[in-house]
Amino acid sequence: MLKFINSVSWPFILAVFIYVVLTPKAFVDGRTISNVEKTSIIKTIKVDNHEIIDCYDIFKQPSLTHPMLHNHTIQMRPSVYPKNIKSVNLGTLQITQTWHKYGTCPHRTVPIRRSVGKHYYSTLLRKQRRPKPFHGKKPNTLQPNGIRENHEYAVIKVRGSFLGAQAKINLWNPNVETMIEMSVSQIWVTAGDDNDLNTIEAGWAVDATNFGDYQTRFFIMWTSDSYKHSCINMRCPGFVQTSPDISLGCNFTEISTFNGDQKDATFSIYKDQNNGNWWVQLQGISLGYYPSSLFTRLSKTADDVEFGGEIYNGRYKGRHTTTQMGSGHFPSEGGLGISSYFSHVQVLNENNEAKDPEDAETYVSNPDCYDLKVDKKRTNGYSFNYGGSGYNDNCQ
Template sequence: MLTFIDLVLWLLILISLTHEELIEGKTIQNVVNKSIIKTIKVETDEIIDCYDIYRQPSLNHHLLCNHTIQMAPSSYPKGMKSNNFGTFQLTQTWHKYGLCPEGTIPIRRKGKNYDPTLLHKHSPLNLSPYKTNVTSPYDFNGVHVHEYATIDVEGNFLGAQAKINLWQPVTEIYGEMSISQIWVTAGPDDNINTIEAGWQVYRKLHGDDYTRFFIFWTNDGYKSSGCYDLVCNGFVQISSTIALGCNFTEVSTFNGSQKDATFSIYKDQSSGHWWVQLQGISVGYYPSFLFKELSKRATQVSWGGEITNWKSKGRHTTTQMGSGHFPSEGGWKTSSYFNWVQVVNKNYTAEDPKNVVIQVTNPYCYDLKIDDKHYDTNGYGFYYGGPGYNDKCQ
């Protein structure tokens, strides 16, 4: 009969045989988890796992258990600026250390300080395009504020797109964030459906101050559904080159080179799924059956910036939006911009937004100005952003 020590030894041997250390350039068969084909270690202590596309975690969603992956969009909106993908060749830092093979998708591994309460079910992540006072266990004074500088349009839409200027804004404290994004929404505020895409700096979520690509969704007003990126099941990824939640290698510099990238969200005419594209690369899609209000169309689209203001020092935060400079300070190379802002109308044709409403929470802190001087070269666009706390922003 085996002794207790013998059993422990056999258990350790079994674990060592089935454990897999995957490093760039080496793939070792994993008996326990064959979903991960390869792992790439990045110098910033990040780890990228290359998952078999047919075994990606999102397919564990109860609505996706028998789902057939759509490997490419079946349609593309007419007139959308599909050949206008920003000022640089898109790269993310992890690309320097290896790439995921075809048939896999890159997933950024959760860090050791990962906190699932940050990702959904908690009102601090209410990203709806309205000023919001929210009581939160993470709030220093019992209340914090989401502040915005956006343009909004209402109607019936099948998508949206914009070229968004990339910056690395400074956030004042650990829990504050700065975001520049597109919102595609439908439904009443208390049960809103939304799909969001853009870039963000959010130390508490990512562990650093890098500018990172993100997506977000909810189908119940941010209450119990949805999340960032691939943290919860829902988004079906097909790209092997773009990793959600990973940082861009280049951002803009004040009075220097400007970097931007084109972000697109649009509904597939055949499947009805909502596709997300970055720089013309189809990253993946949200199946239409995840949503009730967004199952057929969007009724509002917004573009612009958002920050959270925790008032940790008894005054307005110094967290920057965009470049941290107002549109009035000079525009190009100074303030952040959105160019080639378009909606996809009910005829599946891209066009300039009409009847635009500017929503600025506090123009002394962050502002927005339509750019009416560069339409011929930049399409419909605007400058936005600001420094936060200053003599007039208290």
């Protein structure tokens, strides 16, 4: 950490300190709250010194400022739901986030996380070192050496024509070596190619650059132009939230322990066939949707779906990162309680029916560092174990 700070000029650090001290705390992820937005906030819930939840009037939420969403009529709930989804797939985990202990958002409002205090200072410093974005670099766009811009993967991929995907993802808190790195477990729903790539992504991440700490947090992300522009959570207009219960970017309060209790949650992305909107669900709760008008290729169907883990390898100290994927343990070390898992993995076909993946491809960019193994017994539907430690005797 000291070496990193020394690489940044002290005048810059002093300027940041003065800026943070003298600037009001009305920041949303480094963005000041405008007077218009202030009038849209119905209630504010203070969680701690570094996190605040603002309950926005659902009809005045910031996402509706997107040029494609002027005069947009909010869809309050999906008009259709996927077929053949079994309730057992959701498990028994009750989704709680830390802010729930301090209050609730009223009816017809949506919770949006505001980052304040010291996290904004560290974010300014990190922006000097880290390019954007990191989430969602697509496995099928990797360079011949299997790594694109230091991103590494352990995923399965299914090709076809789909209306969505769902999986139960094991929740862990992997070690992330430096603040410019990340560890992600997620679902990608994609269409198009490198020149016209559309994606919607959902899962959990440990990512200090985006969230200001090393907690395991819920995230979603999208792009409609091959990541030339992309947006995580509510950082920019696009995602229309409808649920008052779950806040994007907030942490999971229940995490798995090694050889102990296992926690997981079901993440879903699916298209409403009646209007084309792409809904995101967490543990059966419909959070909101990406309007079809945001996309070029995903305005129709997805042409592939991917499930698995991703890390960013910053090569701190000139070697491979020790950033962990999943639980930080390889599938070869053991299954339940040791390596992380995806279970009840399903894709939604063009008839909106949930099906197990067929002819799924496995892609592991660097098996000495992270790996993936499909469970052929299918005790918990289509499932696989994945993860790894990063730097080790074979992973340099």
